[in-house]
Amino acid sequence: xxxxxxxxxxxxxxxxxxxxxxxxxxxxxxxxxxxxxxxxxxxxxxxxxxxxxxxxxxxxxxxxxxxxxxxxxxxxxxxxxxxxxxxxxxxxxxxxxxxxxxxxxxxxxxxxxxxxxxxxxxxxxxxxxxxxxxxxxxxxxxxxxxxxxxxxxxxxxxxxxxxxxxxxxxxxxxxxxxxxxxxxxxxxxxxxxxxxxxxxxxxxxxxxxxxxxxxxxxxxxxxxxxxxxxxxxxxxxxxxxxxxxxxxxxxxxxxxxxxxxxxxxxxxxxxxxxxxxxxxxxxxxxxxxxxxxxxxxxxxxxxxxxxxxxxxxxxxxxxxxxxxxxxxxxxxxxxxxxxxxxxxxxxxxxxxxxxxxxxxxxxxxxxxxxxxxxxxxxxxxxxxxxxxxxxxxxxxxxxx
Numbered sequence: 283x284x285x286x287x288x289x290x291x292x293x294x295x296x297x298x299x300x301x302x303x304x305x306x307x308x309x310x311x312x313x314x315x316x317x318x319x320x321x322x323x324x325x326x327x328x329x330x331x332x333x334x335x336x337x338x339x340x341x342x343x344x345x346x347x348x349x350x351x352x353x354x355x356x357x358x359x360x361x362x363x364x365x366x367x368x369x370x371x372x373x374x375x376x377x378x379x380x381x382x383x384x385x386x387x388x389x390x391x392x393x394x395x396x397x398x399x400x401x402x403x404x405x406x407x408x409x410x411x412x413x414x415x416x417x418x419x420x421x422x423x424x425x426x427x428x429x430x431x432x433x434x435x436x437x438x439x440x441x442x443x444x445x446x447x448x449x450x451x452x453x454x455x456x457x458x459x460x461x462x463x464x465x466x467x468x469x470x471x472x473x474x475x476x477x478x479x480x481x482x483x484x485x486x487x488x489x490x491x492x493x494x495x496x497x498x499x500x501x502x503x504x505x506x507x508x509x510x511x512x513x514x515x516x517x518x519x520x521x522x523x524x525x526x527x528x529x530x531x532x533x534x535x536x537x538x539x540x541x542x543x544x545x546x547x548x549x550x551x552x553x554x555x556x557x558x559x560x561x562x563x564x565x566x567x568x569x570x571x572x573x574x575x576x577x578x579x580x581x582x583x584x585x586x587x588x589x590x591x592x593x594x595x596x597x598x599x600x601x602x603x604x605x606x607x608x609x610x611x612x613x614x615x616x617x618x619x620x621x622x623x624x625x626x627x628x629x630x631x632x633x634x635x636x637x638x639x640x641x642x643x644x645x646x647x648x649x650x651x652x653x654x655x656x657x658x659x660x661x662x663x664x665x666x667x668x669x670x671x672x673x674x675x676x677x678x679x680x681x682x
Contacts, residue, residue, distance in 0.1 A: 291364075292548075293365055293479070293480050293547070293548045293551075294547070294548030294549070296361065296365050297364075297365050297547040297548055298361075298545050299364075300360045300361045300363075300364040304357060304360065306357075312542070313353075313354055313358070313538065314353075315354055315534050315535055315538045316352055316353040316354045317534050318534075319347075320347050320348060321345045321346055321347070344356065348531070349526060349529055351531075352534045352537065353534075354537040354538050354541070355373050355531070355532060355537040357537075357541060358373060358540050358541040358544070359371040359373050359510075361541060361544055362496075362500070362510050362512065362544070363512060365479045365480075365544070365547070366479040366483065367483055367485055367486055368485055368492070368512035368513055368514075369514045369515040370512065370513065370514070370515040370518045371510050371511070371512045372511045372518055372521060372522055372525060373496070373508060373510050373531070373532050374508065374509040374510065374511070374525065374531065375508065375509070375529075375530045375531060375532050375536075376495070376497065376509050376530070377473075377475065377493070377494065377496065377509035378404055378405070378408075378495075378509065379509055379530035380493050380494075380495075380509030380511045381402075381405055381408070381473065381493055382408060383511075383521065383530060384471060384491055384511050384521055385408070385413070385440070386416075387520050387521045387524045388439070388440055388469055388471075388491075388521075389413070389416065389418055390437075391416070391417050391418075392419075392437060393418060393419070393438070393439045394418070394419040394421065394435045394437045394438040394439065395413065395418060395419070395420050395438070395440040395441075395442060396420075396421045396423060396430055396433045396434070396438060396440070396441045396442065397409045397420060397421070397422050397423070397442050398422070398424065398425040398429075398430070398442075398443040398444065398447065398452075398454070399422055399423065399424055399425060399447075400425055400444065400447030400448065400449075400452055401442070401443070401444050401447065401448075401473070402444065402448055402473065405442075405444075406422065409422070409442075419435070419437070421433040425443060425444075425445075425447055425452040425454050426454070426455065427454075427458035427462060430443075430462055431462045434462065434466050434468070438466060439469060440468065440469050440470075440471060441459060441462075441463050441468055441470050441471070442471045442472075442473075443459065443472050443473070444472065444473040444474070444475070444476070445472060445474060445476075445477060445482070445484075446476045446477060446577055446584075446596070446598075448476060448598070448660075449575070449598075449600040449660045450575045451575050451576060451577050451582070451600060452583070452584055453577050453582075453584035453588040453591065453592070454472075454584075454587070455587050455591075456472070456482075456484055456487040456488070456489060456591060457487050457488065460487060460488035460489060461488075464488070469490050469491070470490045471489070471490065471491045471492075471493065472484045472489050472491075472492055473494070473495075474492050474494060475493075475495045475498050475499070475627075476498075476596055476598055476626070477592060477596065478494070478500065478547075478551060478596070478627075479492075479494075480499075480547065480548060480551040480593070480594065481555070481592045481593050481594045481595070482591055482593070485512065485513065487591070490513055490517060491511055491512070491513045491518075492511070492512045492513065493509065493510070493512075494509065494510050494512075495508075495509055496508035496509055496510050496540055497509070497625065497627075498625065498626050498627030498628070499547070499554070499596075499626075499627035500543065500544065500627075501540050501543045501627075501628075502543040502546065502547065503539075503628055504628030504629060504630055505539060505628075506536050506539045506543075507532075507536070508532045508536055508537075550629075550665060551594065552594075554594075554597035554627070554665075555593075555594030555595060555596060556668070557597055557663045557668040557671065558578065558596050558597035558598070558599060559578045561597075561599060561663060561671060561672060561675070562574055562576035562578060562579055562599050563579070564672055564675070564676075565599065565601050565675070566579060566581065568676070568679060569604075570603065570604050570679045570682060571601050571602065571603065571679070572601075572602035572603065572604045572657070573601060573602045574599065574601040574602075575599070575600040575601065576595060576599050577592065578594075578595035597627075597662060597663035598626050598660065598661070598662050598663075599660070599661050599663070600636075600658065600659070600660045600661075601658075601659055601661075602657050602658055602659075603657045603659055603679075606655075606657050607637075607656035607657065609657060609682045610635050610658075610659055611635065612681060612682045613659070613678050613679060613681070613682050614635055614659065614678075616677070616678035616682075617633060617675070618674050618677075618678075619666060619671060619674045620671075621633070622634065627662065628662075628664055629665045630664040630665075630666075631662065631663050631664035631666055631671060632661065632662045632664070633659065633661045634660050635656070635659055636654060636658045636659070637654050637655065637658060661675075
C-alpha cells in the first residue's frame with residue numbers, strides 16, 4: 283500500500299520517491315525488474331471478475347498483458363509524473379514513438395497542425411512527408427507566438443513545438459502560445475527534451491501534453507532508448523488506448539535503467555547547467571568561434587524569455603567554427619574527450635557536425651532555408667570535469 287504525503291518535495295526528492303512511497307515486492311528498496319510478458323489468472327471466475335471491473339472503470343488488479351503495462355514501467359511512470367508535475371505519464375519505446383503516437387491520437391481528418399521550425403528533424407519529416415497521407419494539413423512556422431497566431435486556421439486543432447529547439451536552442455514564449463491556443467480551442471503539445479522538467483515545467487504554464495525523449499537527460503547514461511508523454515489523466519486515456527493497440531512499449535529492463543537514472547537526475551542536471559553556461563561563455567569569447575547559440579547567453583535571441591521560464595539552460599551548445607567544412611572537421615577530429623555521435627544528455631560528452639551527421643541527405647536548397655552550413659557544430663556536454671572539457675575544446679581549436 284502506498285504511503286501518502288502532502289509535502290511539496292523538490293525535484294531531487296521526487297525523482298527518487300515520487301509523491302508517495304509504493305510498496306515493492308519482498309520489501310526491496312530498488313524497484314524489481316518484472317521480466318514477464320504476461321500475467322496469469324487463478325481461474326475463469328477471476329478473469330470474469332477482472333473484465334467486469336475493467337469495463338466499469340474499477341481496478342482489482344493492475345496487470346494483464348505486457349503490452350498494456352508492467353510493474354517496473356508503472357513505478358518509473360509514477361516518478362516521471364511527479365517530477366513533471368503531471369497527473370499521468372506514459373512510457374514509450376523511444377521519444378519518436380511518443381511523438382508519432384501522440385500526433386496520431388489527437389489529430390483529426392482534414393485537420394491542420396502547426397509545427398515550429400527547428401523541430402527535431404524526424405518530427406519535421408513525419409509532419410511533412412507522412413501526415414499528408416492521413417489527409418492532414420501542416421504548417422511549419424517560426425518558433426514564436428506571432429508566427430503561430432498568423433498560421434491558425436478554422437480547422438487547426440494541434441500546435442506542436444519544442445523548447446528549446448534543436449540545434450539553435452530557440453526558446454518559445456509558452457504562455458503566449460497557450461493563450462493563442464485557448465482562444466482557438468487548440469491542443470498544445472511540446473517536446474521539452476532539451477529543457478527537462480528540471481529546467482522548465484510546460485504543464486504549469488498551460489501546455490496540454492509534454493513529451494520527452496527519455497533517452498537523453500532523464501536516462502542520463504547513453505544506455506537506453508525511451509520516450510514519455512505526460513499530462514492530465516483524462517487527456518492521456520486516449521493516448522494509452524492507442525499505445526495498447528500499437529505497442530511501442532519499453533521493456534522492463536529499460537524501465538529499470540531509466541528509473542535508476544532518475545535517482546541522480548537532479549545532481550546531473552545541476553552539473554549540466556553549470557558546465558553548459560561555463561563552456562558557452564568560453565566559446566563565445568574564443569577568436570576561432572564565429573557565433574554561439576546558448577539560451578543562457580545575453581547574445582541569444584531568446585535570452586530574456588529563457589531567463590523568465592527556465593531555471594537552467596542545459597548542456598547543449600551550438601556554434602559556428604570560423605571557416606568552413608575543412609575547419610569544422612579538423613576541430614572535431616582533434617577533440618579527445620568528445621565522442622562523434624548524435625544524442626545528448628548522457629554521461630559522455632558528444633559532438634556532431636550537423637550538416638554531415640543529421641542533414642546529409644537533405645537538398646541543398648532546404649539546408650540553406652534553415653541556415654544549415656558546414657561549419658555548424660553542436661556539442662552535448664557530459665559529466666566530465668568542466669575544466670578538462672574546456673582544455674580539450676581549446677586544444678582542438680588551436681589546431682585549426
